[in-house]
Amino acid sequence: MPTSNHQDWIRTASEIDRFERIEAFFNDHAYEPHRHDTYAIGRTLSGVQSFHYQGVMQHSQQGMTMVLHPDEKHDGESGTQDGFRYRMVYIEPAKIQPILKGKPLPFIQHGISTDPRLFKATNTFLQSIENHMEVLEEEDALYDLAMALNEISVQPLSQRLSFDYRAAEQAREFIHAVSERNISLDDLEKSIGRDRWSLSRDFRLLFGTSPHRYLTMRRLEKVKINLIKGASLVAAATDAGFYDQSHMTRHFKQAFGLSPAHWKKINHLP
Incomplete structure (x- = not known):
């Protein structure tokens, strides 16, 4: 097992094809500004994990839960000279939507929460990555997480918008089926039977990112x-x-x- 004496490392759980779970240590600078289309949900195990989020520097410490929203740009660095160690799970919005039944995605303000409900709901996903997770265990944990996120979320104005969840889900399935092809919004429109711009808007709202x-x-x-x-x-x-x-x-x-x-x-x- 890697140690944390000034050597950066990442360890990835074996179930990467179902949920990507990692544990990592970074001594100083970790990540350049970037964004991914999943929720990045984690907790800092030691040190201070600092990152820019929505234009403000945030600092995660033990006892807090990080919830970085899909497609929100962020970076990562140590807030002290001792480095930081953390665990993270990456959750696709598409895995949460069947539980939310097609609601706009929950948003956690500032990317950090001290709410005990969320901390408890993330325990299963953020346990040691050496612990194998059974499928039913993952599904139960996903339900608890979705409910906790929904309970403490800042409700966006988009809650008032109408949208077509069925069409957006069909578009997502189509993308998976042709992921190695160079497809266009025109292909999605013809396959799904919904106007491309309305479909693109609904896709962003429900899955947190654009089709491309x-x-x-x-x-x-x-x-x-x-x-x-x-x-x-x-x-x-x-x-x-x-x-x-x-x-x-x-x-x-x-x-x-x-x-x-x-x-x-x-x-x-x-």
Whole structure:
């Protein structure tokens, strides 16, 4: 197991194909500004985890819960000279929507919460990544998390908007089915039978990002899995549907704040 004596490391739980859970240590600067289309939910185990969020520097310490909203830009660094250690789980909005029954996504103000309900609801996902999680355990934890997020969320104005959840979900399924193709909003419109701009608006509202960003992130998830399995950067890029390695690398850094080569170097399976 990696130690925390001034050497950065990331460890990824083995169930990365279901939920990506990590534990990591960073001594100083961790991530460049980036954004991903999942909720990033975590807690700091030691030290102070500092990050810019919606233009304000936030500081996560033990006892708090971080909830970074999909597509919100953020970075990461140590708030002290001792570095910081944390656990994080990345939750796709699409996994929460069947529980919320098509409501706009919950939003946690400032990206940090001290609410005990949320802290308790994240215990299962943020347990040691060495602990294997059974499918039913994950599903129960997902329900508890969705309910807690919904209870303490700042309700956005978008709650008043009308939207078509069924069409947005059909578009999401279509993207998964053709993730290696170069598709357009016109393809989505013809497949789903809903005006492309209304569909794009509803997709952003319900899944936290645009259709194109959603497609790109699914490809990047496949890249991560392939890199962990030992694939080269070139092979991981082409297998996931990117034009070439440089195309993949550009999107990887924008999504995760690290280059894929550096991410692969410091990542360890338990």
